[in-house]
Amino acid sequence: MSKLWGGRFTKETNQLVEKFTASIEFDQKLALEDIEGSLAHVEMLGSCGIIPAEDVEQIKKGLTSIREKVLNHEVSFSVEDEDIHMNIERMLIEEIGPVGGKLHTGRSRNDQVATDMHLYLRNQTKEIIELIRFVQEAIISQAKQHVETILPGYTHLQRAQPISFAHHLLAYFWMFERDKERLQDSLKRINWSPLGAGALAGTTFPIDRQFSAKQLGFETVYPNSLDAVSDRDFILEFLSIASILMMHISRLSEELVLWSSQEFQFVELDDSFCTGSSIMPQKKNPDVPELLRGKTGRVYGNLIGLLTTLKGLPLAYNKDLQEDKEGMFDTVETLAGSLQLLAPMIETMTVKRENMYKAVSQDYSNATDLADYLAGKGIPFREAHEIIGRIVLYAIQHDKYLLDLSLGEYRNFSGAFEEDIFEVLQPKNVVAARNSYGGTGFSQVETQLNLAIEKLEK
């Protein structure tokens, strides 16, 4: 089969070179975007009088019929035609004859591939935004049931202060909200049209770039043809946002792994989201959150890979840029798969309130409240902190918790203590008292929950 660019060559391409340089194995994913871009381009060629209306009609018919075949999986791609662009152009010429060769007027594969990538990433970005919403809905459905479920809050993975479980879950809601915002914002830049930039310098034909941009739903066109064909920032941006998103998924997954361990027993993941061991009959392993945590590595890798590919690339198009695709496809698939699992896994997990409560009643995480109590009686906080520190030490030495000490024992440390400290120390009251805006106090958590629901409804 002769190459579409064969005129200048006297020898066949080495077969290994052909295989090495071809991208069709992976860029066939862009078939529909490629056809969409071509339809807009040929419409523009017609409207600018660059090719006759009958030719436009024929080309459009040909492209539409190829699109049907792609949708029905009736096409087979060939490595000889290197990439999706030349495969489809070849099919078009086979379908409608030599007039199909007019499609590539005033266009290069360089602006063509960039256009395809913009279209692809626009679709995927919207998809991922939707999938994040499902995760947020799952978080909200659990949070609604657990405003008054109390568990230890940690710093340094040491028990710090008791908190509402809904408060803990909602922390992730806001992380995902920012991820969504970042994706939404990136659409502004994805919506720049490179089409019509030509190989690098524009074209001699009187094209109308705004026209094809509008056809494709882009908001504006790249003002510089060199930038248009060389830019992969929009992909880097997607990969960066994806990395942050995946890091959030990974942190949440890590907590789910910890919480479902024998040591914590705060949650139990549904059987349908766990797997067993081939040797140890008792095992129920949290494979899904483990794998979500593990897959974060490849998402970071795809970002670093493309950053490295782009570093030091001279303008304008270089074949290196073909390496922009596989990592991006992989990240899209990894994210979509991860988010699709995360939502139902959160939704179906069982929260073990009693174990959480048992944990907060067997620790010293109400110590800050005692210090606050003394500070409320006019003792400088630093001094109060010192006194409570000594009380905690005393309690540990006597194998007791703060609620087990008597008023008499308290008064040995400070005369400011009165009977009401036992109310102050109750875990429920400890949580309820943190009523500052954004705090874990139950009424604050209710407010936060309503805000989150409002955000999601928008």
Ligand code: ARG
């Ligand atoms: N397959 C190529 C890519 O993905 C398309 C652009 C090729 N342009 C070129 N001048 N070789 O980047």
